[in-house]
Amino acid sequence: MAGLCECGRAIPPQVGPGRPRTKCEECSPTRPRNRGAKTRPAAVVRLPPPATERPQETPAAPGGLLGTTRAQLAAHGRDETPDGVLALTLAASIEQGTHTGSSLAALAREFRTVLAAAMEGTTPTADVIDGIFGSKTG
Numbered sequence: 001m002a003g004l005c006e007c008g009r010a011i012p013p014q015v016g017p018g019r020p021r022t023k024c025e026e027c028s029p030t031r032p033r034n035r036g037a038k039t040r041p042a043a044v045v046r047l048p049p050p051a052t053e054r055p056q057e058t059p060a061a062p063g064g065l066l067g068t069t070r071a072q073l074a075a076h077g078r079d080e081t082p083d084g085v086l087a088l089t090l091a092a093s094i095e096q097g098t099h100t101g102s103s104l105a106a107l108a109r110e111f112r113t114v115l116a117a118a119m120e121g122t123t124p125t126a127d128v129i130d131g132i133f134g135s136k137t138g
């Protein structure tokens with residue numbers, strides 16, 4: 001039963017199943033199918049950030065090569081001599097762990113030499129070098 005909407009417009013003829021229109025297209029727009037249905041934001045599960053609590057390569061553990069070298073040098077006031085500083089630099093480099101194989105071996109040799117020079121004339125309180133690189137006889 002076509003008629004007029006309350007607004008005065010003609011009610012369009014009913015098409016398809018469903019209740020007959022009582023209002024025109026303007027007053028009662030065709031219901032969009034799912035369009036505009038609230039798309040719920042996907043439940044984003046926030047994962048904890050990647051394991052930063054476990055840095056894989058953290059050098060310079062207390063008491064490591066650098067720490068013990070510095071302690072030994074400082075104990076004899078040699079930590080601020082050129083050789084002492086160089087020894088610390090080498091120790092830090094070794095501790096960084098970026099050297100491998102022959103490169104590390106060469107660095108270690110250099111470190112021993114420099115540290116020995118830095119410590120020359122002192123009485124070692126702790127044998128850092130032997131403790132780390134193995135017993136040195138002689």
Ligand SMILES: [Zn+2]
Nearest residue numbers: 005007024027
């Ligand atoms: Zn109307």
